[in-house]
Structures are given as structure tokens and as C-alpha cells.
Amino acid sequence: MIKFFLMVNKQGQTRLSKYYEHADINKRTLLETEVIKSCLSRSNEQCSFIEYKDFKLIYRQYAALFIVVGVNDTENEMAIYEFIHNFVEVLDEYFSRVSELDIMFNLDKVHIILDEMVLNGCIVETNRARILAPLLILDKMSES
Amino acid sequence: MVVPSLKLQDLIEEIRGAKTQAQEREVIQKECAHIRASFRDGDPVHRHRQLAKLLYVHMLGYPAHFGQMECLKLIASSRFTDKRVGYLGAMLLLDERHDAHLLITNSIKNDLSQGIQPVQGLALCTLSTMGSAEMCRDLAPEVEKLLLQPSPYVRKKAILTAVHMIRKVPELSSVFLPPCAQLLHERHHGILLGTITLITELCERSPAALRHFRKVVPQLVHILRTLVTMGYSTEHSISGVSDPFLQVQILRLLRILGRNHEESSETMNDLLAQVATNTDTSRNAGNAVLFETVLTIMDIRSAAGLRVLAVNILGRFLLNSDRNIRYVALTSLLRLVQSDHSAVQRHRPTVVECLRETDASLSRRALELSLALVNSSNVRAMMQELQAFLESCPPDLRADCASGILLAAERFAPTKRWHIDTILHVLTTAGTHVRDDAVANLTQLIGGAQELHAYSVRRLYNALAEDISQQPLVQVAAWCIGEYGDLLLAGNCEEIEPLQVDEEEVLALLEKVLQSHMSLPATRGYALTALMKLSTRLCGDNNRIRQVVSIYGSCLDVELQQRAVEYDTLFRKYDHMRAAILEKMPLVERDGPQADEEAKESKEAAQLSEAAPVPTEPQASQLLDLLDLLDGASGDVQHPPHLDPSPGGALVHLLDLPCVPPPPAPIPDLKVFEREGVQLNLSFIRPPENPALLLITITATNFSEGDVTHFICQAAVPKLFRILNPNKAPLRLKLRLTYDHFHQSVQEIFEVNNLPVESWQ
Numbered sequence A: 001m002i003k004f005f006l007m008v009n010k011q012g013q014t015r016l017s018k019y020y021e022h023a024d025i026n027k028r029t030l031l032e033t034e035v036i037k038s039c040l041s042r043s044n045e046q047c048s049f050i051e052y053k054d055f056k057l058i059y060r061q062y063a064a065l066f067i068v069v070g071v072n073d074t075e076n077e078m079a080i081y082e083f084i085h086n087f088v089e090v091l092d093e094y095f096s097r098v099s100e101l102d103i104m105f106n107l108d109k110v111h112i113i114l115d116e117m118v119l120n121g122c123i124v125e126t127n128r129a130r131i132l133a134p135l136l137i138l139d140k141m142s143e144s
Numbered sequence B: 001m002v003v004p005s006l007k008l009q010d011l012i013e014e015i016r017g018a019k020t021q022a023q024e025r026e027v028i029q030k031e032c033a034h035i036r037a038s039f040r041d042g043d044p045v046h047r048h049r050q051l052a053k054l055l056y057v058h059m060l061g062y063p064a065h066f067g068q069m070e071c072l073k074l075i076a077s078s079r080f081t082d083k084r085v086g087y088l089g090a091m092l093l094l095d096e097r098h099d100a101h102l103l104i105t106n107s108i109k110n111d112l113s114q115g116i117q118p119v120q121g122l123a124l125c126t127l128s129t130m131g132s133a134e135m136c137r138d139l140a141p142e143v144e145k146l147l148l149q150p151s152p153y154v155r156k157k158a159i160l161t162a163v164h165m166i167r168k169v170p171e172l173s174s175v176f177l178p179p180c181a182q183l184l185h186e187r188h189h190g191i192l193l194g195t196i197t198l199i200t201e202l203c204e205r206s207p208a209a210l211r212h213f214r215k216v217v218p219q220l221v222h223i224l225r226t227l228v229t230m231g232y233s234t235e236h237s238i239s240g241v242s243d244p245f246l247q248v249q250i251l252r253l254l255r256i257l258g259r260n261h262e263e264s265s266e267t268m269n270d271l272l273a274q275v276a277t278n279t280d281t282s283r284n285a286g287n288a289v290l291f292e293t294v295l296t297i298m299d300i301r302s303a304a305g306l307r308v309l310a311v312n313i314l315g316r317f318l319l320n321s322d323r324n325i326r327y328v329a330l331t332s333l334l335r336l337v338q339s340d341h342s343a344v345q346r347h348r349p350t351v352v353e354c355l356r357e358t359d360a361s362l363s364r365r366a367l368e369l370s371l372a373l374v375n376s377s378n379v380r381a382m383m384q385e386l387q388a389f390l391e392s393c394p395p396d397l398r399a400d401c402a403s404g405i406l407l408a409a410e411r412f413a414p415t416k417r418w419h420i421d422t423i424l425h426v427l428t429t430a431g432t433h434v435r436d437d438a439v440a441n442l443t444q445l446i447g448g449a450q451e452l453h454a455y456s457v458r459r460l461y462n463a464l465a466e467d468i469s470q471q472p473l474v475q476v477a478a479w480c481i482g483e484y485g486d487l488l489l490a491g492n493c494e495e496i497e498p499l500q501v502d503e504e505e506v507l508a509l510l511e512k513v514l515q516s517h518m519s520l521p522a523t524r525g526y527a528l529t530a531l532m533k534l535s536t537r538l539c540g541d542n543n544r545i546r547q548v549v550s551i552y553g554s555c556l557d558v559e560l561q562q563r564a565v566e567y568d569t570l571f572r573k574y575d576h577m578r579a580a581i582l583e584k585m586p587l588v589e590r591d592g593p594q595a596d597e598e599a600k601e602s603k604e605a606a607q608l609s610e611a612a613p614v615p616t617e618p619q620a621s622q623l624l625d626l627l628d629l630l631d632g633a634s635g636d637v638q639h640p641p642h643l644d645p646s647p648g649g650a651l652v653h654l655l656d657l658p659c660v661p662p663p664p665a666p667i668p669d670l671k672v673f674e675r676e677g678v679q680l681n682l683s684f685i686r687p688p689e690n691p692a693l694l695l696i697t698i699t700a701t702n703f704s705e706g707d708v709t710h711f712i713c714q715a716a717v718p719k720l721f722r723i724l725n726p727n728k729a730p731l732r733l734k735l736r737l738t739y740d741h742f743h744q745s746v747q748e749i750f751e752v753n754n755l756p757v758e759s760w761q
Helices: A025-040 A077-095 A100-105 A107-117 A128-143 B008-017 B021-041 B047-060 B065-076 B080-093 B099-114 B117-130 B133-147 B152-168 B170-176 B178-183 B189-205 B207-229 B244-258 B262-278 B284-299 B304-319 B323-336 B341-345 B348-355 B360-373 B379-392 B395-412 B416-433 B437-448 B450-466 B471-490 B503-515 B521-537 B543-554 B558-572 B575-581
Strands: A002-009 A014-019 A049-052 A055-062 A065-071 B670-675 B678-685 B695-702 B708-716 B733-741 B744-752
Touching: A002 A025, A014 A025, A014 A100, A014 A107, A014 B047, A025 A049, A025 A055, A025 A065, A049 B323, A049 B360, A055 A077, A065 A077, A077 A100, A077 A107, A077 A128, A077 B244, A077 B284, A077 B323, A100 A107, A100 B008, A107 A128, A107 B047, A107 B080, A128 B080, A128 B117, B008 B021, B008 B047, B021 B047, B021 B065, B047 B065, B047 B080, B065 B080, B065 B099, B080 B099, B080 B117, B099 B117, B099 B133, B117 B133, B117 B152, B133 B152, B133 B170, B133 B178, B152 B170, B152 B189, B170 B178, B170 B189, B178 B189, B189 B207, B189 B244, B207 B244, B207 B262, B244 B262, B244 B284, B262 B284, B262 B304, B284 B304, B284 B323, B304 B323, B304 B341, B304 B348, B323 B341, B323 B348, B323 B360, B348 B360, B348 B379, B360 B379, B360 B395, B379 B395, B379 B416, B395 B416, B395 B437, B416 B437, B416 B450, B416 B471, B437 B450, B437 B471, B450 B471, B450 B503, B471 B503, B471 B521, B503 B521, B503 B543, B521 B543, B521 B558, B521 B575, B543 B558, B558 B575, B670 B733, B670 B744, B678 B733, B695 B708
Parallel strands: none
Antiparallel strands: A002 A014, A002 A065, A049 A055, A055 A065, B670 B678, B678 B695, B708 B733, B733 B744
């Protein structure tokens, strides 16, 4: 089960955070700083899986943005690794070559996309067309 | 004055523009004040915008609880944009610990039954993230209806909401179990993914569901087979593998269903072999599927050939250059090493290679696996590698590595000398990280290896001369020098080159340890005792030692002071007994399985100098070896034949009585012997954590004015009480006392029959 999904940039600023298990707000900030610290201290050749307290962290770096997913023991790490890439590809298609600014200014849309893909910590949809369909309809409606 | 409220994007711009943390806080606080005012005014048009800004601020870590009520209002509104932000806010801000969350139950119910898909989607999403147990119970019927709707968009979400509901309220499993079989027939991958997760959750929670779902194994196999053999399909393929996420989920479910079940496992065998061989491993997606397959093969009752295939796949992973893959391979090999030890052994060289990695996660895994792979045939080579690793490894792994090495050395040491060398090496490299009982183990080991006394004391002396900061090493070295000082000075040892050691040097070294500020109090204690022992081993005069001892008589540390005073007294008043007391220690037996304890004799206050066998060495604290039959040491007698101590005669084990039902009532003390003021009492305790165990303490008290010297107490029980008391026969104990009192030698042997009833029932 996925416990949390974070997008944090190199300076430690959170761009997206979604928790699938309740956590206090001060614990959240602490968690985010510690997580980004452990990810930043690793070099490119090191493996993408870290053990942190009772989670496993799987992270991928895209330019200056780190996407970190925390899971519990039962998940297959490599599948989640693949899932992160899938998510980024979906974002790429929607925003046409997504950048960090796109994510910052369209945070609500990114949340919608993430909600389409992950529900309650389980992966529900990975097909790009199906994920983006409701969002495109929504956009058309708000334009008209 | 109405200030037009900022749009979310403008707020983000402003926050980005803030140069310092304080500036950012200012901007945000100002905005929060506006937001609060707007909420108070109840402006419906811009509410969603305000809440969106609030959520952004919340993400940055600022408090946002005053937005909770607004979420409710937004959810209840009819506009989609409002609902969208409202539900998002509910997911982020509300949680089951605040009572406010129950208020949205009604809104969710309305939304779910109205049949507008996007709205239903939103409601399900929020429900599945923060739904509490009460909400789940209320809304279960709605969700169940949605499971069977024709639209896949809503169905897949409903299924995962059902998963959440089952987690919160396990009784609902009966509601959601029947639709599963039907749902498996769907072709839509989203629905399948959700269904498999639901079935997995149901099976994990109840064995009955597990049995029920074993029927669907053939169907799962069919689905997986179509996935694997299907050609390239653009819809779900990722790097050429069709829907790896679904494949992984199915494999996981198969693993749960096939565990410990022959029939299902057989159905799966072919399929697993097919997946394992056909998956394209050049990309990560394929490797993910392969990894899951290997895990499944290992867990079910698979054919032997299949298992070998799995281990080989893991071996291939280990050689892969991608570190992620190596990491997962090491993790799975660790799981396998218990069951398929020989298969994993074949990959030992590669595992050892991974020890040299710079990556912390990898080296930790490699360390665990290497320690698990040590066996009697490869112990020397492995130890070399592990010791090299210990020198270079990061500090957080040192403690684990050190204790792992010591444990492995203990189990598989080919010779004692090698064992001693290994422990010595660990102590010098990572002395501060070893566990506390390492010192005890090492001293016991050295004590037991008669032929190696000279060798060990020589090596320890050299190590100590170089470095006195590593406490465990210093403690062991001090003890050895004390015990075997004469061997050290004799200077001849074939195994290492001869070294002329002067008496004065030895004493100087021990004094250095005593005075060093790096030494712990325990270490100082060791050093002081060692000095005392040397007073009998060395042939020179003892003035230097006596000086040191008397200096420490006024030391601030109470323990050291007491020892120093006692030793000083030993020099002054009891010099004739010094040699006997400071003799070489007999071999201390290791603490056996927890069931045994011995009779302890409590020490008197300083007036009586009984022939207390051992000054307080920490390692002997568990094992005060009073009852060891010191052959002829105190000049006392052979034991009369009718005393039947346990075989070997070394220790007498007290009883492990069979489990007594709680609670243990306190058992009264028993006075067993009295003569001319010398009294012996038995007291009984049952330790609360182990009520089957009975601890008997013998207390000897001298109420008379005369001294009691050479006091020895031995206890024995008839053989049939040694381990268990199955017949609950009355406990009998034989005690034998010998001592000198009023200048007479007294010997008493008696049996104790009248032990209180509670002690043996």
C-alpha cells in the first residue's frame, strides 16, 4: 500500500504532497525534510530504494524535482518505480513537456490526475487516455 | 472596503517572490487573514478560490483547520468546481479524529445516488481516503450498488473504495465478497486491477475467504496467460510489457492463494515458468514482473525445477549493472537463505562483491546476506572479507557487523586460536561498537583454552600497549594480564616472536590504564584487580602494588574505593591468605538455557572475611561459581558419597518446576540451620516473567562474635529433580556446610525436607 506521494524540489520545497494515511501536520513537514535529505545525499549511481523507519522509499529524479513514494513492505519496489515514470508520462502528455512551474501553477489539476491513478494507496488506472479523459472533458466544459 | 481576492496563481507568484522565510510567512499570514474574513462573510462565489489558496498554504505546512467547515459548504453546493475543491479539501483537511467529518456523510450519500459520474468519482475518492468506520457502515449499500453499474469509470473507483471499507470495518467483507467472482470476468483493466486488490484484501483478512477464492485460480491463470501471450497492444503496454501492474497484482494474489496448497500450486506451475522465461528483461517493467514471479515461486509449493530457475534468475539479477535490481535480488535471496541454503551458496562470491559497494542500502543488505551464508566450510574466507568490510564500513553498520562477526565466529570457529584472533581483531577495529557480553565471552573463551594462555596474554599485552582507549579490549587485556601475568613474564611462547617484558613495564601499563581519563569505572575495577593478582604472580616485592592500592583507598568512586580498601586489608591483615584467594580462576561455565539458576550466597559486610571465592568480576556476576568443587583448593575434603550432585559436579542446577498457574503467592522463608549463632536461611522467589522457575537464595548469617572463616556451602538435589518435577513430589534439598568457627572446624550435612508447600507445587 502506498503511504504517501511527494514531489519535492532540490531546495526542499514541497510541490505536491498526498498522504494516504493520516499524519499530523508537523510530522509531515519533518518527514518531508528528512526524506529529501536522504534522497539528496545519494549519488546517481546508487539505487533508488531507501529504507526509512518502517517505510520503503522509492524515488526518481527528474531535473530538479524528486518524486518520492513511500510504501509499506508488501509492495513490489520495481513496480512502483515504473509507476512513478508512468505518472510523469501522463503529466507530460497533459501539459506538453511538463516542467516544475506547470506543476506549481496547476496543482489542482495534478491532484485530479493523481486521484485518477491512485485510490486509497492502491494503483487503479495506468492507461494514459483513460486517466486524462475526464480532465479533458472538464477543461472543455470550463472553456465553453 | 472590498479588496478583490487574489486568484490562486497570483498567490503562488507572491509566495515565490518572497526572498526569505520571514517574508513568506508574512505574505501567507496576510492572506490567511483575508481568507478567514471571507469565510466569515460567507461569500459563496469566491469560496472555492479561497479554499484552494488555503489548501496550497496547508501544503506548505501552515495551519489550515479553519477551512474545515468551508469544505462542507462547498461539497453541498451544486457547482462542480465548488464540489471539486470541497472534496479535495475534505481529503486533505478532515480526518476521523475530528467529529466534523461525519457531517459530510449525508452529502456523500446524495452525491453517490445522483448518478452524475464525475461527482460520484469525487465522492468515492474522498470516501476511500478519509472514510471512518461509521461513515463506511452508513455508505456501504450505496457503494455496493455502484459496483454493479455499467460504467467502468465509477466501478473501478467503487471497488477500491470497497477495499478501504473492508480495512476499516471487517464485517463488511461479507457484503463485498459475492460480486467479486462476477467482476473477474470483466475485460476492463481498471476493474480487474481493482478486483484483484479487493480479493487480495479479503483473502488476507479471513481464511474462509481464502478457501472460497481458491476456486478462481484457473481463471486468474487464464487472465495472466492472455496478458503475457498477447501481442503488442498500445493500450496498456509499458516498454513492451503488457500492463505490468496488473501482472504484478495477479502474481501477488496467486502467491497468497497458492501458499501451502498443493492443488493450486500445481495449476500455477506452468504459467509461472512461462512468465519467467518469456518476459523481456531489458527494461525495468519486465524486471518488475520477473521479480514478483520469483517471489511467488518461492512462496508456493512449486516444483524443484522451478525453484532452481527462480534462484538462477536472482543470480542473474545480482550480476546486473543496475543497482535497483541488485538491491531487490539481495533482499529476496535473504528471504530464501533459510529454505534453500545450498542454492544460495552458489552465489556467494557475487554477494561478497556487493559488500564493497559504496551504496548504503546495498551494503547493508549484502552484509545481512553474507552473515547468513557463513558456514563451517567457508568461514575463514568469509571472515576475512567481513573483517575487511568492518574496517571500511559506515558507522551505522559497524555495530551490526561486529556482532554478526562475533556470532558467526562463535558458531563456526575452526580452532580456538583462530577464534581468539578474530575476536581480538574485532575488538581492536570496532571496540566501541561491540555488545556488552563480548567481554564476558572472550574471557571465558580464553580461560577455557589452556594451551593458548601464553599466546593470548602476549597478544593482548601488545594490543594494550598500543592503545588503551577501546574499553572492551582494555578490560579483557587487564583480566588476562592479571590472570596469566607469570606466563607473560616467562617470555617464551612459540607462536609469536619472543618478547622480553619487564615486571615494571607491566605494572606501569596497568597503572596507566587506572589513571587514564578514558577508562570507564568498570575498566578501572578490572585493572585494580589485575594489579592485585599480579602481586602473587610476580616475584619482585609488592611495594609498588601496595602503594597504588592504598592510594585508591581514598578514591571518589565508591566501587573502586571499596575494592582498594579490601585489598589493602588483604595485604595488611590477611597476607597469609592472599595467595589462596588470588589463585588462578577456575573455568567459569557459560550461562546455560534460561531455565537454570543457582543458589547464591550473599556476601557479608566487611568484618567477616569469608573465603569469598571471587571478587566482583562482572562476567562472574551471573555465575558465581561457588559450588564448583574446587579440587583441594581450600584444603577441604572429598565429598561423601551419599551426596549425589549432578553429573560432572560442576554446577548444581535448581529446579525448573512445571508451569504453575498464576498468580504466584509469596512463599515464606525457611530457616534450615542454626548452630552457635551461625544461621542459614532459604528464601524463595518466583520471577514474575517466568513463573515456572523458582529461585532459591541461601543466606548465611553469623550472629556470634567469632569469625567464620573458610565458609563453603554446597547444595544438591536428588537426580530426579534435576530438570523437571513432573510428579510434583515434595522438594528435597541436601546442604553441606564446612567452616571454621571459634577456631574449630565444623562440618555439617543435613537434608531439608520441610520446604514450604508452595515451592514445589
